[in-house]
Amino acid sequence: MRKIAESTVRRLSLYLRFLEEFEAAGVATVSSEALARRGSTTSAQVRKDLSFFGSFGKRGLGYSVPELAATLRDILGLERRYAVAVVGAGKVGSALVQYRGFPSRGFHVEWVYDRDPAKIGSAWNGLRVRDVAGLEADFEEVAPDIAILAVPADGAQAVADRLVAAGVRAILNFAPVQLAVPEEVAVKNVNMALELETLSYALRNR
Amino acid sequence: MRKIAESTVRRLSLYLRFLEEFEAAGVATVSSEALARRGSTTSAQVRKDLSFFGSFGKRGLGYSVPELAATLRDILGLERRYAVAVVGAGKVGSALVQYRGFPSRGFHVEWVYDRDPAKIGSAWNGLRVRDVAGLEADFEEVAPDIAILAVPADGAQAVADRLVAAGVRAILNFAPVQLAVPEEVAVKNVNMALELETLSYALRNR
DNA sequence: GGATGTGAATGTCTTCACAGCT
DNA sequence: AGCTGTGAAGACATTCACATCC
Numbered sequence: 199m200r201k202i203a204e205s206t207v208r209r210l211s212l213y214l215r216f217l218e219e220f221e222a223a224g225v226a227t228v229s230s231e232a233l234a235r236r237g238s239t240t241s242a243q244v245r246k247d248l249s250f251f252g253s254f255g256k257r258g259l260g261y262s263v264p265e266l267a268a269t270l271r272d273i274l275g276l277e278r279r280y281a282v283a284v285v286g287a288g289k290v291g292s293a294l295v296q297y298r299g300f301p302s303r304g305f306h307v308e309w310v311y312d313r314d315p316a317k318i319g320s321a322w323n324g325l326r327v328r329d330v331a332g333l334e335a336d337f338e339e340v341a342p343d344i345a346i347l348a349v350p351a352d353g354a355q356a357v358a359d360r361l362v363a364a365g366v367r368a369i370l371n372f373a374p375v376q377l378a379v380p381e382e383v384a385v386k387n388v389n390m391a392l393e394l395e396t397l398s399y400a401l402r403n404r
Numbered sequence: 405m406r407k408i409a410e411s412t413v414r415r416l417s418l419y420l421r422f423l424e425e426f427e428a429a430g431v432a433t434v435s436s437e438a439l440a441r442r443g444s445t446t447s448a449q450v451r452k453d454l455s456f457f458g459s460f461g462k463r464g465l466g467y468s469v470p471e472l473a474a475t476l477r478d479i480l481g482l483e484r485r486y487a488v489a490v491v492g493a494g495k496v497g498s499a500l501v502q503y504r505g506f507p508s509r510g511f512h513v514e515w516v517y518d519r520d521p522a523k524i525g526s527a528w529n530g531l532r533v534r535d536v537a538g539l540e541a542d543f544e545e546v547a548p549d550i551a552i553l554a555v556p557a558d559g560a561q562a563v564a565d566r567l568v569a570a571g572v573r574a575i576l577n578f579a580p581v582q583l584a585v586p587e588e589v590a591v592k593n594v595n596m597a598l599e600l601e602t603l604s605y606a607l608r609n610r
Numbered sequence: 611g612g613a614t615g616t617g618a619a620t621g622t623c624t625t626c627a628c629a630g631c632t
Numbered sequence: 633a634g635c636t637g638t639g640a641a642g643a644c645a646t647t648c649a650c651a652t653c654c
Contacts (some may be wrong), residue, residue: 275608293495400590402481
């Protein structure tokens with residue numbers, strides 16, 4: 199398949215959200231124009247984004263809401279279940295473990311790790327916090343599909359190395375460091391200070 | 405000033421981080437090539453990013469680490485202090501209130517709001533959780549420079565409207581909704597489910 | 611009639627490559 | 633000699649505009 203831009207994938211993900219809203223509101227079909235308005239983009243952008251993957255609409259009519267939603271779920275790989283491990287049982291980890299938006303989209307946190315003996319063994323939203331030292335042993339049979347890294351900056355690379363060695367192929371990284379990983383591993387960084395800094399720049403230049 | 409791409413601003417923010425690391429390590433000058441390696445980009449990209457704002461290096465030598473760091477702080481508007489309000493005292497709000505990376509970069513959380521009477525009045529990291537109903541009154545004299553919106557999706561737009569009316573010009577939005585705000589207000593969205601979905605897509609297509 | 615799907619045009623971002631300064 | 637700063641080229645993304653189909 200031709201390489202698809204990250205920005206396109208993000209928009210598809212947004213479109214799916216809007217479609218789910220339309221579906222909940224009982225709307226049966228939707229035009230590229232309506233989707234565009236909802237996501238502050240243009241109808242041409244919507245159609246172009248979809249056209250990379252096929253043609254899913256009916257001319258003169260628009261798109262069937264449930265059909266397009268199913269198609270997008272398929273494109274994004276959301277028809278399946280993902281087992282997720284959260285490493286780092288601090289405040290960020292805590293927020294992620296009980297984040298409501300995850301299970302409904304197929305992301306299920308099944309492991310929580312920390313290295314602090316005071317936290318290990320405690321129950322978190324029905325999950326026992328495990329010792330990060332046992333990570334490799336735990337993943338011997340089943341590794342998580344996705345690991346969420348929510349440890350302090352200084353330990354992040356070491357944990358990432360171990361996750362990769364244990365078979366993890368996707369990491370959502372909350373630590374403010376640039377992880378070095380083999381190219382077959384997908385990494386997405388979320389850096390809150392950096393987001394605030396882009397706001398700072400925006401404030402200054404308007 | 406010419407309009408600068410968001411991607412450029414994000415990279416500048418990263419470069420600043422790397423410069424601070426170099427500074428801590430006692431490195432006095434750095435080449436565009438060294439910065440590029442650190443941030444997995446190219447030396448041409450680094451130089452081009454900087455060139456939008458001026459010329460800060462010495463040919464044959466590179467950039468003075470402390471000087472370039474100061475320049476970037478200036479460009480990003482980080483030489484000043486930002487007063488931040490967090491609205492929504494759930495797990496995400498909690499993580500943000502005590503996030504270590506903020507104060508060192510000039511972002512100071514000074515207000516925390518919720519609408520749950522059980523939470524209002526409790527102390528959070530030295531801050532009293534306030535009733536969101538009193539937001540307008542609290543901001544009459546001084547409004548926060550930046551508001552972080554960490555409330556559930558259904559209440560987010562209403563709170564955003566009130567924040568804007570109260571004078572807030574920048575919002576970091578954690579609610580999974582597309583906020584409608586006047587164009588003079590800067591909004592950055594952080595959507596964790598969406599990040600996982602881009603990982604899902606990446607996993608599927610490799 | 612009305613909205614899609616898509617080449618072509620335009621606009622934006624990144625990379626190249628080298629003149630010019632230290 | 634080494635590395636910056638920058639026009640020009642190239643790659644990529646968005647928008648236009650219209651033929652096509654329901």
